[in-house]
Amino acid sequence: MSNLIRRETGHAVAVQEQVGQYLTFLVGTESFAVSILDVKEIIEIANVTRVPLTPDYIHGVINLRGSVVPVIDLSARLSRHCSEVSKRSCIVLVAVETSEGSHLIGMLVDEVREILEIPPANIQPAPDFGTDIRTDFIQAMARVDDVFIILLAISRVLSLDELSLLSDLAQSQEHLIAASD
Amino acid sequence: MSELDAALTVFAQEAEELLTDMEDALLSLETKPDDSETINSLFRAMHTIKGSSGLFGFNAIVGFTHEAESVLDKVRNGERGIDAELISVLLDSKDHTAKLIEHCLTQKEAALPASLAADGERLIRQLTGRQTTDMQQSDDSVQLEIEGGGEISVDDNWLISLEFQKDAFRNGMDPLSFIRYLRTLGEIKQILTVASEMPVDDDMDPESCYLHFKIAFQSDANKQTIEAVFDFASDDCDIKILPPNSKLEEYLNLLNAQDDNHVKRLGDMLVQVGALTQNDVNHALQSQQANVDAEQEAPSKPLGEILVEQHVVQQPLVDQALKKQEQTKQKLASEANYIRVDASKLGHLINLVGELVISSAAMNLIVERHGLSDAGDVAASMNALVSSIRDTALELRMVQIGETFSRFKRVVRDVSKELNKDIELYISGGETELDKTVVEKINDPLTHLIRNALDHGIESPAQRVAAGKPAQGTVQLNAYHESGHIVIQIADDGAGLNSEKILDKALANGLIKPDHDLSQQEIHNLIFAAGLSTKDQATNLSGRGVGMDVVKKNIEALRGSVEIDSIEGEGTTISIRLPLTLAIIDGFMVGTGQDRYIIPLSMVDECIEMNANECEIDEIQHYINLRGQVLPYLRLGDYFHNQIADSNRKRESVVVVKFGQTKAGFVVDELHGEHQTVIKPLGKVFERLNGITGATVLGDGNVALILDVQGLIQAAIKNKSRPAPFLTSQRIQ
Numbered sequence: 082m083s084n085l086i087r088r089e090t091g092h093a094v095a096v097q098e099q100v101g102q103y104l105t106f107l108v109g110t111e112s113f114a115v116s117i118l119d120v121k122e123i124i125e126i127a128n129v130t131r132v133p134l135t136p137d138y139i140h141g142v143i144n145l146r147g148s149v150v151p152v153i154d155l156s157a158r159l160s161r162h163c164s165e166v167s168k169r170s171c172i173v174l175v176a177v178e179t180s181e182g183s184h185l186i187g188m189l190v191d192e193v194r195e196i197l198e199i200p201p202a203n204i205q206p207a208p209d210f211g212t213d214i215r216t217d218f219i220q221a222m223a224r225v226d227d228v229f230i231i232l233l234a235i236s237r238v239l240s241l242d243e244l245s246l247l248s249d250l251a252q253s254q255e256h257l258i259a260a261s262d
Numbered sequence: 263m264s265e266l267d268a269a270l271t272v273f274a275q276e277a278e279e280l281l282t283d284m285e286d287a288l289l290s291l292e293t294k295p296d297d298s299e300t301i302n303s304l305f306r307a308m309h310t311i312k313g314s315s316g317l318f319g320f321n322a323i324v325g326f327t328h329e330a331e332s333v334l335d336k337v338r339n340g341e342r343g344i345d346a347e348l349i350s351v352l353l354d355s356k357d358h359t360a361k362l363i364e365h366c367l368t369q370k371e372a373a374l375p376a377s378l379a380a381d382g383e384r385l386i387r388q389l390t391g392r393q394t395t396d397m398q399q400s401d402d403s404v405q406l407e408i409e410g411g412g413e414i415s416v417d418d419n420w421l422i423s424l425e426f427q428k429d430a431f432r433n434g435m436d437p438l439s440f441i442r443y444l445r446t447l448g449e450i451k452q453i454l455t456v457a458s459e460m461p462v463d464d465d466m467d468p469e470s471c472y473l474h475f476k477i478a479f480q481s482d483a484n485k486q487t488i489e490a491v492f493d494f495a496s497d498d499c500d501i502k503i504l505p506p507n508s509k510l511e512e513y514l515n516l517l518n519a520q521d522d523n524h525v526k527r528l529g530d531m532l533v534q535v536g537a538l539t540q541n542d543v544n545h546a547l548q549s550q551q552a553n554v555d556a557e558q559e560a561p562s563k564p565l566g567e568i569l570v571e572q573h574v575v576q577q578p579l580v581d582q583a584l585k586k587q588e589q590t591k592q593k594l595a596s597e598a599n600y601i602r603v604d605a606s607k608l609g610h611l612i613n614l615v616g617e618l619v620i621s622s623a624a625m626n627l628i629v630e631r632h633g634l635s636d637a638g639d640v641a642a643s644m645n646a647l648v649s650s651i652r653d654t655a656l657e658l659r660m661v662q663i664g665e666t667f668s669r670f671k672r673v674v675r676d677v678s679k680e681l682n683k684d685i686e687l688y689i690s691g692g693e694t695e696l697d698k699t700v701v702e703k704i705n706d707p708l709t710h711l712i713r714n715a716l717d718h719g720i721e722s723p724a725q726r727v728a729a730g731k732p733a734q735g736t737v738q739l740n741a742y743h744e745s746g747h748i749v750i751q752i753a754d755d756g757a758g759l760n761s762e763k764i765l766d767k768a769l770a771n772g773l774i775k776p777d778h779d780l781s782q783q784e785i786h787n788l789i790f791a792a793g794l795s796t797k798d799q800a801t802n803l804s805g806r807g808v809g810m811d812v813v814k815k816n817i818e819a820l821r822g823s824v825e826i827d828s829i830e831g832e833g834t835t836i837s838i839r840l841p842l843t844l845a846i847i848d849g850f851m852v853g854t855g856q857d858r859y860i861i862p863l864s865m866v867d868e869c870i871e872m873n874a875n876e877c878e879i880d881e882i883q884h885y886i887n888l889r890g891q892v893l894p895y896l897r898l899g900d901y902f903h904n905q906i907a908d909s910n911r912k913r914e915s916v917v918v919v920k921f922g923q924t925k926a927g928f929v930v931d932e933l934h935g936e937h938q939t940v941i942k943p944l945g946k947v948f949e950r951l952n953g954i955t956g957a958t959v960l961g962d963g964n965v966a967l968i969l970d971v972q973g974l975i976q977a978a979i980k981n982k983s984r985p986a987p988f989l990t991s992q993r994i995q
Contacts (some may be wrong), residue, residue, distance in 0.1 A: 149957040149965055184948070245950050
C-alpha cells in the first residue's frame, strides 16, 4: 500500500488546476473509481433484506441507523453476474441528487481499495466504444501508473428514474414467467 | 421584524378561520335565514378582520370590510332582510376579503391590482346599493325617543348604564347603533341621557362623545344576550347592566339548585346563574387588583362588595352566593383547553416514538435471548407503556373529518347553481377521526369525486321528475371506521353508471376485448382506467386534468383503495377506504424461508394450519376449502422469489387476509406473531413496486418488508386469471 497517495509532480501545469480525490474499488477483478465528494460513507456488509420482484441489480435494503436504504449490486448493474458476498465486500453509500432532494443509495462492491489524487491532466474523456459497460455510465477514464481506471458517472449508474423504471419492467417479466408456468 | 412576522402569521390564521366560519354561517343562513346568532357571527367575523387589518395598516381590507360590516349591521338590526341574493354577494365578499388578505400579506407595499379593486367596488355597490335611505329614517326614529329625561323607573326593568368614552366616535363606535340594536331584544321603556361631562364653552369637541345613557329596558333575554349587544363597544364604553328585581328570585333559586360537587368562585357562580356576565366579573377583578396595587397595606375588598358597588348585581344575590360557596368544599375543576402546536413538532414527536418502539423491541429481544427472568417483568411493563405512548402520540394528530366535509357545502352550492340543478348535500359521520396528514391528501380526490357526482351523477331536475324522482338531487358524504380503516362514502341518487356506455368506450379504447365476460363490478371499475370518459361533452367542471385514474392513484398512494357500487337509474356510491395513520401500525409478522414480512394486523382475519387432509388443498388450482368456502391462496415464497416448488414442504400456515369484501390466503412457513410496526418509506427506487408498501426495522436491526395485501391480491388475480386490466376484487361471499 505504499502507493496509497501519489502526487504527479511531473506535471507542473496541472498543479494549478484542482487535483480531484477518487475512491477506487474492485468489482469482480476490475478497478473503478468515483469522486470522493459523492461518497458519504463506507460500511461493512451487514444483514441485507432482499426485496422480492426486483431485478438482479437490486441487492436489497439495509437498516442504516434507523433509515431503510436500498443497496445496488454494482456488478449486476454494470451487466456482469451478481457479486458473491465475501469478507472483503463493502457497501459504498453515495448521495444521489434529484429534483426532490438527496437520496442515499448503497453500492455493493467486492473490495474497497484506496483514495487516489488524480490531476485533471491524467483524466481523459471516455472512448466512444471499446468498453463493455454502457458508455453513459462512464464519466471519464483516469490514467494511474499507466493503467486506466474507469471513473463512474454516479448520477447515471444510480439514476433513480431508471432504477425504479427497470424494477417495474423486471416485475412484469417475472409475472410473465409466473403466469406461463 | 420577526415579531411583526409572527403577528402577521397569527393574523393570517385568525382571518382564515374567521372567513371559514363566515362561509359556514352564510351557507347555514340559506336554510335558516332568521338565526340571529349566525348573523351575529357574520358581523363579528367582518368586524374582527377590519379591526386587526387596521392594526397592520392594511387599508384596502379595512375599507372593504367596513362596507360589509355596515351591511351586516343593518341585517342584524333587522333593517335589511337576508335573501339568497345577499348571501351570494356576501359569499363573494368573503372570497374577495380572502384575496385582499392574501394580497396584503404577500406584497405588502404594492398597490391593489386593478381587477381586485374593481371587484371590490362592484361588490360594495351590490352590498350597499339600495338601502342608504333606510338608514336615514331609522336614525331619526331613534333620535325622537331619546328626548326623555328625569327619573328612570326601576320596577321590573333591566337597568343599563352606558358611559361611552370620549374617543368612542373616533374609534368608529356609534352609541345610537347599539341602542337601535338593543331594541331588537326587547322594549326600551325609558332612556335617560346624562350630559354632566359636557363642557360648556369652546372646550367642547364635536368629535368627542360626552353623552352617557341610562336605559330602562324590558326584555326576556338573559344578561349575556344583552351584554353581547355591546360586545364591540366594551373597550370604549363602561357598561353596567343590573337585572330587574323579578329576576332576582329566579337567580336565588338557581343558586340554591347548583350542584355541590365543586367549590366555585363567587364570580363563576353568579355568571352561571346568569346574574352576571364574565365581563362584569373580569372588570370587578381588575379593579380589585388595581386596589391591591395602589394600597398594599390595606386588605383588598372582597369581590362581592366590588360588584355591588359597581351596580352590576344586587346585594341579596351576593350574600346567597357566598353562603352557597361556603357549603361546598371541593376544589374547582381546571379549564379544559386547546393548545395550538406546530405540526412539525408533532411529526418529530411521532418519529421519536417510532424509534422508541423499535428500541423497545430490541430490548425485549435481548431480555429474551439472555433469559433474564427478573428483567422480563420490567420489559413487559415498559412494552405496555410504549404501546400506549404510541397510541396517544398518534391520537394527537387525529382530526375529525367534519371540517373537510363541510368545505364541500360551498362546492355543492356553487356547482349546482352553475349547472342549474337543485342538489342538497347531506353530511354524516363528521366526527370520525383520521390522521391529519391523510386528511390533507384526501381533499383533492374527494373534490373530484364530488364534482363528478354533481356533474355526471345527478340529472337535471326535468330528467329527474321524468324518471319519477324528486326534483332535488341528494349527495351524501359519510364516514365511519371499519377494522383499522376509515371508510368515506360519496353517494348520489343520480343516474348511476351506464354499463353499456362504459363497455363501448372500453372496447373502443382497447381496454378490453369483445370476448371478455365482465361482471357488473368489473365494468364499473373500468371507469378508473386512464383515458376512459363516458361523458359526451366535457364541461368546465370536469376539465380539470384530474381523471378518475388519478383519483385512484392518489388514494392508493395513501395505501387506500376505492370501490364503486352503482345501480343504473338509482345512483352511485363510491367508497374510499384509507388507513387511519401513515406512521405506525399493528403488524403481523410472518416468515418464508429466511425472509420476514409484515402484514397489517387489521387485514388479518385468521391463521390456519395448511393441512392437506382438512383443507383439500388443490396444488394445481391454488385454492383451499375454508369451512365450505373457496379460498384462493398465494405461496409468498414462490411468488416473490420464483422458487421451484419444494416437494416435501415443512409445516406451513395460511394467513387469511381480508380486504373489503375480498378474502385470500397467504401461505407462509412461520408465524412470528404481532409486531408494532413503524413504517419506513422504501424510497424512490421502489416506488413502482407492487405488493410491498414499505419497510420496518425489527428489534434485531434487520429490515422487514410490509406487504401490500390489496396489491398482491390484485396482481395475483391479474396474472392467474384473465389478462384484462383493472379487474379488482373477486367476490367470494
